[in-house]
Amino acid sequence: MESKLVESELKVMDVLWKEGDSTAKHISDVMTARYGWNINTTYTLIKRCIKKGAVERIEPNFICHALIPLEQVQELETNELLNKVFDGSIDKLFASLLSQQNLSEKQIKRLKQMVEDLGDKTK
Numbered sequence: 876m877e878s879k880l881v882e883s884e885l886k887v888m889d890v891l892w893k894e895g896d897s898t899a900k901h902i903s904d905v906m907t908a909r910y911g912w913n914i915n916t917t918y919t920l921i922k923r924c925i926k927k928g929a930v931e932r933i934e935p936n937f938i939c940h941a942l943i944p945l946e947q948v949q950e951l952e953t954n955e956l957l958n959k960v961f962d963g964s965i966d967k968l969f970a971s972l973l974s975q976q977n978l979s980e981k982q983i984k985r986l987k988q989m990v991e992d993l994g995d996k997t998k
Contacts, residue, residue: 888930898937902917928942
């Protein structure tokens with residue numbers, strides 16, 4: 876990917892991540908329904924995603940295919956947030972998230988299991 880995707884481009888990508896390869900027309904219909912965007916706005920954003928190397932255009936019918944997985948973008952965004960707001964400290968990020976949430980017992984148990992599994996991997 877050539878450069879970071881902005882929020883509006885991520886909305887276009889979200890359709891591809893959730894629904895798979897889609898025509899530009901379908902993406903436009905979804906964006907109109909969700910956000911009231913007109914077709915030109917959506918097509919402009921799709922073209923930006925293509926230029927950035929996030930989407931591939933397949934003919935015929937202007938089929939859009941995501942070239943980057945959601946997980947890659949999540950990792951980039953998380954790292955940016957971590958470095959920008961939490962001085963690169965995972966501990967600070969984790970503490971901030973936990974202090975602001977009312978977690979259920981199930982969520983707490985799942986988080987504990989994730990930390991234990993991570994510990995097992997480092998041994």
